[in-house]
Amino acid sequence: xxxxxxxxxxxxxxxxxxxxxxxxxxxxxxxxxxxxxxxxxxxxxxxxxxxxxxxxxxxxxxxxxxxxxxxxxxxxxxxxxxxxxxxxxxxxxxxxxxxxxxxxxxxxxxxxxxxxxxxxxxxxxxxxxxxxxxxxxxxxxxxxxxxxxxxxxxxxxxxxxxxxxxxxxxxxxxxxxxxxxxxxxxxxxxxxxxxxxxxxxxxxxxxxxxxxxxxxxxxxxxxxxxxxxxxxxxxxxxxxxxxxxxxxxxxxxxxxxxxxxxxxxxxxxxxxxxxxxxxxxxxxxxxxxxxxxxxxxxxxxxxxxxxxxxxxxxxxxxxxxxxxxxxxxxxxxxxx
Numbered sequence: 266x267x268x269x270x271x272x273x274x275x276x277x278x279x280x281x282x283x284x285x286x287x288x289x290x291x292x293x294x295x296x297x298x299x300x301x302x303x304x305x306x307x308x309x310x311x312x313x314x315x316x317x318x319x320x321x322x323x324x325x326x327x328x329x330x331x332x333x334x335x336x337x338x339x340x341x342x343x344x345x346x347x348x349x350x351x352x353x354x355x356x357x358x359x360x361x362x363x364x365x366x367x368x369x370x371x372x373x374x375x376x377x378x379x380x381x382x383x384x385x386x387x388x389x390x391x392x393x394x395x396x397x398x399x400x401x402x403x404x405x406x407x408x409x410x411x412x413x414x415x416x417x418x419x420x421x422x423x424x425x426x427x428x429x430x431x432x433x434x435x436x437x438x439x440x441x442x443x444x445x446x447x448x449x450x451x452x453x454x455x456x457x458x459x460x461x462x463x464x465x466x467x468x469x470x471x472x473x474x475x476x477x478x479x480x481x482x483x484x485x486x487x488x489x490x491x492x493x494x495x496x497x498x499x500x501x502x503x504x505x506x507x508x509x510x511x512x513x514x515x516x517x518x519x520x521x522x523x524x525x526x527x528x529x530x531x532x533x534x535x536x537x538x539x540x541x542x543x544x545x546x547x548x549x550x551x552x553x554x555x556x557x558x559x560x561x562x563x564x565x566x567x568x569x570x571x572x573x574x575x576x577x578x579x580x581x582x583x584x585x586x587x588x589x590x591x592x593x594x595x596x597x598x599x600x601x
Contacts, residue, residue, distance in 0.1 A: 291496035294390040414463035485565025510557035522599040
């Protein structure tokens with residue numbers, strides 16, 4: 266009899282899992298041919314011969330194009346790469362004791378990217394499945410002076426110091442210099458999501474209008490693209506939330522929707538007010554302090570998910586080009 270109950274329990278568990286709907290975006294891409302080109306700008310710079318650095322500098326201009334200029338002028342706050350001052354500025358930067366420490370930490374922890382590169386390759390395999398004619402970008406690691414990921418001319422620049430981890434001495438040392446809501450996300454698990462999100466935003470973001478709901482849906486379409494290229498990855502990674510933040514977003518979505526409707530926020534066009542729902546920060550400014558930031562992005566994502574569930578024949582390419590806000594919004598159910 267005891268054996269009978271054990272067998273029944275096993276069968277019931279199997280039925281529960283077999284009834285769980287399969288994610289239609291999650292399929293095998295092992296046969297998709299993608300070879301990721303990863304280039305280590307920070308290593309090339311720090312291991313270069315300082316006595317012949319002018320030659321190295323010229324090589325970097327040719328190799329990395331506009332990304333090298335963004336690195337020098339935008340991230341480091343220096344000069345244009347063609348300026349006669351540029352070479353010495355970079356040398357002085359690399360000689361600074363704090364920068365040397367950052368490089369040593371990055372090179373030690375990320376000498377090889379390992380599983381991070383494997384996960385990134387898988388994401389680009391999904392991308393290549395949906396967009397076989399698109400170019401796979403080159404991944405360029407660098408020291409970004411704590412700037413976010415950038416995508417320029419088919420190159421993605423990633424500041425590796427942004428993923429050292431909360432226990433790392435560098436991340437602890439910048440407490441008070443970098444807003445805490447950014448510092449606490451300086452962790453390895455967010456690496457692939459940051460790269461893909463920056464890439465997809467630059468590649469596929471389409472403006473749908475100036476009002477809040479239009480911008481929510483435009484952001485939501487990018488997040489659905491994240492679903493497509495990272496189907497087995499947790500939502501918290503895709504949107505860059507903590508586990509606590511993702512739980513709050515799920516539990517309070519209906520309440521936030523009611524606030525938006527009751528306060529007539531959805532059609533407001535005041536850019537400063539709209540940005541409060543969409544911009545990074547310690548929380549969403551129009552909501553309680555316990556809320557995560559970018560709740561407008563989260564809800565736009567759920568709107569697009571509901572639309573795609575109701576319209577399974579719509580392709581990813583068609584979704585990206587779809588401009589009808591009312592059609593996208595029609596199937597949204599905040600109670601689901």
